[in-house]
Amino acid sequence: MIIANKNLFKYYDELQMKIHFESMALTLGLTVVVGLVYEISFDFGVINSEPEFEYLVFFICFSYMTSLVINSLRYK
Numbered sequence: 001m002i003i004a005n006k007n008l009f010k011y012y013d014e015l016q017m018k019i020h021f022e023s024m025a026l027t028l029g030l031t032v033v034v035g036l037v038y039e040i041s042f043d044f045g046v047i048n049s050e051p052e053f054e055y056l057v058f059f060i061c062f063s064y065m066t067s068l069v070i071n072s073l074r075y076k
Contacts, residue, residue, distance in 0.1 A: 015075060018075070019068065019071045019072055019075060020068070022067070022071050023064055023067040023068045023071050024064070026063070026067045027060060027063045027064040027067060030059075030063045031056065031059065031060050031063065034056070034059055035056050038051045038055075038056070039051050
């Protein structure tokens, strides 16, 4: 996936690269924060169900697509 994105970025112009980099950075930050809060809330008994990796993957996809749309509209 990393190699595919690296090869894809060769064909982007500067604005497209900026939009995607900002979206990736925001997604990474949100995923770390939400993932840690999700795990810690289970450890302290706030939630009863054990954290599932699938929910985090869904959150990554949702946050990346949302931030991509917002950044695209912002720089339009």
